[in-house]
Amino acid sequence: AQKITQTQPGMFVQEKEAVTLDCTYDTSDQSYGLFWYKQPSSGEMIFLIYQGSYDEQNATEGRYSLNFQKARKSANLVISASQLGDSAMYFCAMRKLGGATNKLIFGTGTLLAVQP
Amino acid sequence: KAGVTQTPRYLIKTRGQQVTLSCSPISGHRSVSWYQQTPGQGLQFLFEYFSETQRNKGNFPGRFSGRQFSNSRSEMNVSTLELGDSALYLCASSLSSVKSSYNSPLHFGNGTRLTVT
Numbered sequence: 001a002q003k004i005t006q007t008q009p010g011m012f013v014q015e016k017e018a019v020t021l022d023c024t025y026d027t028s029d030q031s032y033g034l035f036w037y038k039q040p041s042s043g044e045m046i047f048l049i050y051q052g053s054y055d056e057q058n059a060t061e062g063r064y065s066l067n068f069q070k071a072r073k074s075a076n077l078v079i080s081a082s083q084l085g086d087s088a089m090y091f092c093a094m095r096k097l098g099g100a101t102n103k104l105i106f107g108t109g110t111l112l113a114v115q116p
Numbered sequence: 117k118a119g120v121t122q123t124p125r126y127l128i129k130t131r132g133q134q135v136t137l138s139c140s141p142i143s144g145h146r147s148v149s150w151y152q153q154t155p156g157q158g159l160q161f162l163f164e165y166f167s168e169t170q171r172n173k174g175n176f177p178g179r180f181s182g183r184q185f186s187n188s189r190s191e192m193n194v195s196t197l198e199l200g201d202s203a204l205y206l207c208a209s210s211l212s213s214v215k216s217s218y219n220s221p222l223h224f225g226n227g228t229r230l231t232v233t
Contacts, residue, residue, distance in 0.1 A: 103164060
């Protein structure tokens with residue numbers, strides 16, 4: 001069975017600083033994908049970044065980067081130069097690749113508060 | 117390009133009633149999934165449809181059902197509502213084909229917030 005663990009219920013960061021949100025996972029699948037989503041108070045889940053289990057390079061998307069350490073089964077999200085608009089819940093999620101479903105397994109989320 | 121549209125945004129129902137939620141996926145997306153989000157249980161997978169066929173179902177009672185139409189729009193229905201069904205219901209669509217062998221992120225709507233009194 002797949003499992004995602006996010007151990008930080010909440011975090012504070014100063015505006016313009018970098019912050020790392022932790023995510024560890026457990027799976028017996030060889031091929032899987034890891035996703036990060038942002039959920040503002042409005043409720044919409046916004047896709048941020050993706051890392052495939054066979055990708056050799058860490059994924060980056062603008063100010064977001066994913067620190068992927070396969071042996072340690074971790075996929076931490078790094079947000080550089082934090083902005084006030086980054087305040088939101090952040091969810092790490094996983095999906096088996098090559099199967100017949102898009103089902104995502106989510107972690108419990110981390111609430112990030114960016115302070116001016 | 118329009119995103120995933122869910123209607124209504126808010127619903128208030130009484131125990132024992134039934135409710136139908138609607139989801140219009142991004143144009144061209146044939147896969148639609150539904151998730152329930154509550155403070156206690158977090159995000160839980162309800163079901164997934166592809167080309168009008170349910171291809172995966174989560175661990176929810178039979179009161180929860182769904183369907184997908186030929187235009188990929190989807191509805192989910194909850195019958196005999198219970199207080200514990202109060203939640204944010206999120207719909208997501210994806211470009212993926214039958215075999216999800218490549219990166220195809222789910223794109224979510226704003227959700228329908230259901231309150232059962």
